[in-house]
Amino acid sequence: DIQMTQSPSSLPASVGDRVTITCQASRDIRKFLNWYQHKPGKAPNLLIYDATNLETGVPSRFSGSGSGTDFTLTISSLQPEDYGTYYCQQYDSLPRTFGGGTKVEI
Amino acid sequence: QVQLRESGPGLVKPSETLSLTCSVSGDSISRYYWTWIRQSPGKGLEWIGYIFYNGGTSYNPALKSRVTISRDTSKNQFSLTLTSATAADTAVYYCARSRYGSTFDRWGQGTQVTVSS
Numbered sequence: 001d002i003q004m005t006q007s008p009s010s011l012p013a014s015v016g017d018r019v020t021i022t023c024q025a026s027r028d029i030r031k032f033l034n035w036y037q038h039k040p041g042k043a044p045n046l047l048i049y050d051a052t053n054l055e056t057g058v059p060s061r062f063s064g065s066g067s068g069t070d071f072t073l074t075i076s077s078l079q080p081e082d083y084g085t086y087y088c089q090q091y092d093s094l095p096r097t098f099g100g101g102t103k104v105e106i
Numbered sequence: 107q108v109q110l111r112e113s114g115p116g117l118v119k120p121s122e123t124l125s126l127t128c129s130v131s132g133d134s135i136s137r138y139y140w141t142w143i144r145q146s147p148g149k150g151l152e153w154i155g156y157i158f159y160n161g162g163t164s165y166n167p168a169l170k171s172r173v174t175i176s177r178d179t180s181k182n183q184f185s186l187t188l189t190s191a192t193a194a195d196t197a198v199y200y201c202a203r204s205r206y207g208s209t210f211d212r213w214g215q216g217t218q219v220t221v222s223s
Contacts, residue, residue: 034209043110043213044200055211087151091208095166098151 002026002090006099013106019075021102023088028068032092035064035073038101039084047086048073080106108132110201110214118195118221124188128201128214135159135182139204142175142186145216146197156204157184164207191221 003026013019023033035048046055048064051071061076075082083106088099114126128140135157142154155165157175165173169188177184188195199219203212 032208036210041215043215044202044210045213046209046211049205049209049211089151089210094164095168096153096208098153100150 001095002029002093002097004088004090004097004099006086006088006102008102009100010103010105013078013104015078015080015106017078019078019082019104021073021086023066023071023073023099025069025071025090025092029090029092031067032090033064033066033071034089034091036087036089037082037084038087044087078104078106082106108203108212110203110212112199112201112214112217114217114219116218116220118191118219119223120192120221122191124186124191124195124219124221126186126199126201126217126219128184128186130182130184130203133203134179135177135184136179139207140177140184141202141204141210143200143202143210144197145200146194152197154186156207158207193221195219196221
């Protein structure tokens with residue numbers, strides 16, 4: 001299985017901060033990576049697919065970059081509604097696997 | 107607006123079978139791939155498997171011997187069956203829609219299942 005490692009595991013931040021979350025794959029996954037936001041008690045929400053593409057309806061302050069083994073999710077100016085846990089997920093191979101999550105606390 | 111809702115027992119006894127159903131509205135399960143994912147404190151998010159638009163299935167090898175995902179197209183529902191449950195199966199279980207088997211673009215809110223006597 002491909003292991004996905006996220007850092008940091010938690011991230012205290014303030015409104016207006018630029019926030020960067022990293023995700024590293026245990027082997028080359030090309031561009032086959034997604035990012036999700038999850039708030040307690042709610043359905044997870046797809047933010048970025050194919051490493052860099054913004055899902056319809058997601059604010060443009062979210063962006064993704066990277067390919068191969070190293071990926072980044074950036075929130076350009078953190079908003080109060082951006083609290084939650086962020087996960088990366090690879091789809092280069094089966095089984096699909098997720099990172100351990102980064103909890104963003106505002 | 108596509109909506110998914112998980113349902114099933116919240117408590118399962120060890121060695122018994124865990125069964126959950128996902129009811130889908132706003133889309134047909136004869137399109138896309140339909141997925142089960144779980145989240146436990148010890149293992150984070152874990153992909154369990156999916157059922158394809160044509161009824162085919164694919165499972166996580168770690169669970170393959172105990173898992174079955176099936177569907178009822180007349181009710182627009184798909185289901186998860188996990189046999190020989192143990193405490194390690196205690197988790198929040200999510201159903202989700204998957205584009206091309208790669209990207210989970212619509213999720214249910216999840217249902218807590220506890221395996222305990």
